[in-house]
Amino acid sequence: MSSLLTILFDGVAYGMLLFVLACGLAVTLGLMNFVNLAHGAFAMAGGYLTAVLMNRFGMPFLATLPLAFIVPALIGVLLERTLYARLYNRSHLHQVLFSIGLVFMATAAVDYIMGSQQQLIQLPQWLQGRTDVLGVKVGLYRTFIIVVCGVLVVALQLVLTQTRFGSRLRASVDDQRVADGLGINVNLVFAATFAAGSGLAGLGGALGTEILGLDPTFPLKFMIYFLIVVTVGGATTITGPFVASLLLGIADVAGKYYVPQLGAFVIYTFMIVVLVLRPQGLFARAQ
Amino acid sequence: MQPALETKGLVKRFGALPATDNVSFRLEQGARHALIGPNGAGKTTFINLLTGVLTPSAGQIFLEGADITRLAPELRVQRGLARTFQINQLFPAMTPLETLGLAVSERMRAGNDWWRVMGSNSAVIDEIVTLARRFGLMDVLGERTSNLPYGKQRLLEIALAFACRPRVLLLDEPAAGVPEAERHELLAIVAALPREVSVLLIEHDMDLVFSFASRISVLVNGALLTEGGVQEVASDARVRAVYLGESLDA
């Protein structure tokens, strides 16, 4: 029984991490209707930044996290304004091709600069190991993840619902032309949102280095997971991708524990089944 | 006599909004029937229901007596129901020649032919030429549709419906966007339709309606307000009120 709870706990941690990683992609898709397969590259950037700062410059783990958010966010703004913005009105095929091209470039560049081995970081002492909570063994780091991601989710929800920017964002997602007509600076909303999404991805990449691993193939390896979150969870709400992430995290951890031979097979089949039955995702609003 | 097209209690709801509200409608054989109503009355929704683009929330649709309520749009076309779209729905990168050729080939059940190049069937070509001549498209047959002036595109839109040799033809504002001078040409073509074809015309241009139709139905807020001969409807106070915005007297 306790192993079941541990799996549940690990699955939730994994799921929340996935959510932080993938929510930027969901918003980009819902807002700009842009299929950005290169989203994982921003996560990779954040992860590598943390690894380099820690391993080469001795920066403490927690100190790297804000940077793991800011730097990918800045890169995101730059790329969005120069390249992505030109493709908003293009077909999805072009967007897919473009973002695949970016991923290839990012992966190759990182491989060249950093090498193809896994990046290892040394977590601070107080985050290592496990404790006993109510008879269940929980990892300290995973607890940390759940707390941090939980805070981020709540913050996201607050920003979306309580701030002016949030309402501008929701308006732009709902109907871009009307939002524009209302005087909302849609370009600014796009840029800021893309930046935030990329930043969150970077932060997720940094947080995930310990759990998910980090090497140049990260964007391609995890792209499918992000896409599953977005297609199953839908791109118009926060709760949809959140629940989908949790489901995916738990399913993946449980699957790998109970039926390791099947591996990721279960996840892919689950996704195909869902998409066949409900092509718009499990949670999307009816269009 | 069996009507060419009939609906019984047709309803379409979008959320709580009934875009089509319990419409029971008959299009008689050989009819020249017009459907009018203010903007937003649900006329195009009705056409979309008839052609299968939308599925009804309730009610039934009959084409020459057969229940087509659940039938796929392309199968309705194969049974003789064709329509034009209010906003041109064409194939931008294809030429009128290809477009008409496609419709004619499909109708002749030669659409599945994957071995012979299109154009090798002389019956198809003859028909394309007939249509092109009738609609004044001969000079633009080889042009990209997206390069054609709007008037020609509109003619192609209507020619396309004719290419299906329908027994029931639904025209959704055929004169929309067509300059005044060219409208009569359009009308002449529609008026010259054989008697076997039953036509339902949606139009805002009242001159067109009065010169073309022998029966008129009035649709308001998704429901049929009234129906009758041209004089009947034209002199109906309620209809005038709806169009002029006066309050409806019971």
Next chain:
Amino acid sequence: MDQTPAATNPIAAQLTRRGRWGIGEILFWLIASAALFLLPERLLFLNEIAILGLFAVSLDLILGYAGIISLGHGAFFGLGAYTAGLLTKHAVTDPLLGLLVAAVAAALLGLVTSFLVLRGADLTKLMVTLGITLVLYEIANQAAWLTGGADGLQGITVGPLLGVFEFDLFGQTAYAYSLAVTFVLFVIARRLVVSPFGISLRSIRENPLRARAIGIPVNRRLVAIYTLAAAYAGVAGALLAQTTQFVSLDVLSFARSADVLLVLVIGGIGYLYGGLIGAVVFKLLQDALADMTPQYWQFWIGLILVVIVMAGPERLTERAASLWTGSLARLLGRLRQPKAMPARET
């Protein structure tokens, strides 16, 4: 009917002209065949080009003509490869029979999965097609007792072609075989895309609403072309297995599906020769950069993709297509008859 033959013939000709082979096309295949004798030291390389070309043409059928975005076309390629490999290894060594079985297997998978790509938005289709290829990859990986897993399927010794031509180290039989198969399948595809069926596919891609409104059974057509394209890809995979005597797990990888998409984008989508031309360019590029480490190669591929998309693939496609059917055909048309017709894309 008051049509005179004089009025209808030029009109019919505008359509039927596309059924005839242009000089450029004939030259292309002549050169490809001549390479068999003129480039004896590069036959294995040419073999790879032919196979990749067939694979890309199969993708063009669904992407360029039917407008289905697929990130998982490699599933059919991989299935064809493994089917042919396993068949040859355990049962029958006749190559043509292997091709047939592989085609059928891939077609069946295509038929079954075609229903998945009929519904949903672009992203959904993308995900579903990608998901299928990933599932197959996992299966092949896990079933290592059958497929050789990550080590690949080895020991495929295919019998002589038509009972006469042995597959040798130099690749002469291999290239002739791949080229011939590609040619035959290409001829069929070429007839198909200018037929009423083919043109209906284009109409589905451009305006499915309108296509339905003129009586075209959209779903049936899409299922048909998807199945055919799957069969073609399966044959390409089978050719790879038979001519290289090896099937690696990465035939089912995402990279393969992405590569073939890139090949098609380079060559141009929607005029059938794009797959072949793209394959030639891609392979030549890959060969030229071969001494660079794999990381470099991936970087340049990514860059090319980004550049092409930013520049606008249609412009490149149109220019390529007009180069193909336009200037050359127009030039030679003027030599043959006094009045030249305006060029059209196939």
